[in-house]
Amino acid sequence: MKAGWHDISVAIDGDLPTWPGSPGARSELRMAIAWGDDANVTQLSIDVHTGTHVDAPRHFVEGGATVEELGLDPFVGAAVVIDTGSASEITASVLGEMEIPHGTERLLLRTKNSARADMYRVPFDEGYAALTLDGAELLAARGLRLVGIDYLSIQRYTAPPDVHRALLGAGVAILEGVSLADVEPGSYELICLPMRLVGAEGSPARAILLPRAT
């Protein structure tokens, strides 16, 4: 990595926690030099919500925009990282105490999940920190284009999908499963590139943070 850059994507391997019921990611060699083939060729089968990934409206809104339809504007540009400390529920009240600069378009929540390195621990942990409905409504009302969080879902495990719906229904894209342990709160340039999957409601993504040119 170049100086000052952060790769906030998690490595995709067998140690990745996966959502209960999800097959996660499986890689298999389809051709192998060791078998006498010319080349090594991997076939990957992946739930597109595995590891670091984005959600488009279509994930929870029937007929909503797909990842490919969103283009890259929600995913590339100025972003702010805030630290929500030990809170398990990121409520409107918790967010109200944070400094979120006026005009913020992309907000990444560094929660206790990053401190616990939850994206690197199996099994899946139901007790992750997440956004509440009033928190989501506050962020949607602020006109954000993207909200990111450091575990596999933006909403609590036992919550109804109203948090996803409040964000996606308001046109706010979601970035989940980032690793923010090494990232200080502050202003960055986010470059998050999902795959260009036609028709899909989500996609694995590689995401990096660059220091903000000021």
Add this chain to the structure above:
Amino acid sequence: MKAGWHDISVAIDGDLPTWPGSPGARSELRMAIAWGDDANVTQLSIDVHTGTHVDAPRHFVEGGATVEELGLDPFVGAAVVIDTGSASEITASVLGEMEIPHGTERLLLRTKNSARADMYRVPFDEGYAALTLDGAELLAARGLRLVGIDYLSIQRYTAPPDVHRALLGAGVAILEGVSLADVEPGSYELICLPMRLVGAEGSPARAILLPRAT
């Protein structure tokens, strides 16, 4: 897309040409709102050499570096796009006539494949333009970190894998399946982000070109 940007990744759908024998990419809904589920959830099965993708040394060099081991340095930074005109074989002689600035680290070949929009046409076309062995050796000797081309392979269909081996063996990463029809030759900033697939010899990638800050 932001002004002046080019998304040089191809959309992944059923119209994508695939390498003979490759299953390409298949998306299936595993959960669907239309079936009464809370969410739409796609499972993707993909040959990692489908569409716009990168090759790491492990593709043709047993024990060579994987995509994840390469990190992002080969894939992000200054890049030069050259147009090789109507040539089907990009030889050392063809390259010798091109202006490739001293110190070029990443070189993208805009060939007749882009003009014919080959990445958007099925079936797979064996007659695509590609790099020859002497062309590959010339580029490897120049110390490039990455070479890109606008069809599914950097080498001719009927060629032995010596072109891949000459590049990958010299530590030159390969970017294949980009779409350069709308990109003028010149200097750019390449941001190519493959998935962080542990152990894999290649990966799908989203790649964009930005105008060079001068």
